[in-house]
Amino acid sequence: QVELVESGGGLVQPGGSLRLSCAASAFHLDYYSIAWFRQAPGKEREGVSCISRGNDDTYYADSVKGRFTISRDKAKNMVYLQMSSLKPEDTAVYYCATPSVCTPNGYYGVDDWGKGTLVTVSS
Numbered sequence: 001q002v003e004l005v006e007s008g009g010g011l012v013q014p015g016g017s018l019r020l021s022c023a024a025s026a027f028h029l030d031y032y033s034i035a036w037f038r039q040a041p042g043k044e045r046e047g048v049s050c051i052s053r054g055n056d057d058t059y060y061a062d063s064v065k066g067r068f069t070i071s072r073d074k075a076k077n078m079v080y081l082q083m084s085s086l087k088p089e090d091t092a093v094y095y096c097a098t099p100s101v102c103t104p105n106g107y108y109g110v111d112d113w114g115k116g117t118l119v120t121v122s123s
Contacts, residue, residue, distance in 0.1 A: 003026070003112075004023070004024055004096050004097065004112060004113065005022070005114055006021065007023070007117055008020040009120075010118075010119070011122065012119070013123050014087060014121055015085060017083060017085075020036070020080065020081040020094055020096075020117060020119070021079070021080055022078065022079040022114065023077065029074075029079055030072060033050060033051065033052045033100070033101065034050065034051055034072075034079045034098060034099075035048075035049065035050035035098070035110065036070065036097075037096075037097055038092035038093065039092055039116075040089075040092040043092075045095070046061065047059075047107060048060070048063075048094070049061065049064065049068055049070040049081060051070045051072060051102060052101075052102040052103065053102075056072060057102065057103060058102075058104065059104055059107060064083075068081060069081070083119070088122060090119060091120050092118075092119060094117055094118075095113055095114050096113075097110045097111075098110065099111075
């Protein structure tokens with residue numbers, strides 16, 4: 001089982017930016033596709049973005065396309081989600097996870113989850 005730890009959440013004003021981090025111990029994240037999901041209060045969990053292993057192909061949900069960027073830092077063994085132009089509807093707990101497959105069209109087969117980090121977008 002892969003242990004993932006998210007960090008970087010917090011309170012930010014609308015229009016602001018945050019960078020979330022996904023870390024792992026005891027294994028190399030670049031061996032895995034990594035995805036970010038979010039779950040807002042009273043709503044189902046939704047996939048936000050993913051980055052594939054190998055080619056680092058990326059996928060973004062339409063709701064975040066052009067505002068969020070997923071990336072890897074292989075030297076630091078981290079995956080990031082840079083979030084800009086944040087909106088109140090981006091408020092959610094954000095999770096990183098390991099999908100079996102990530103393509104520019106989506107992902108499937110999620111195996112492991114982190115515990116999440118809360119992002120609140122409010123004035």
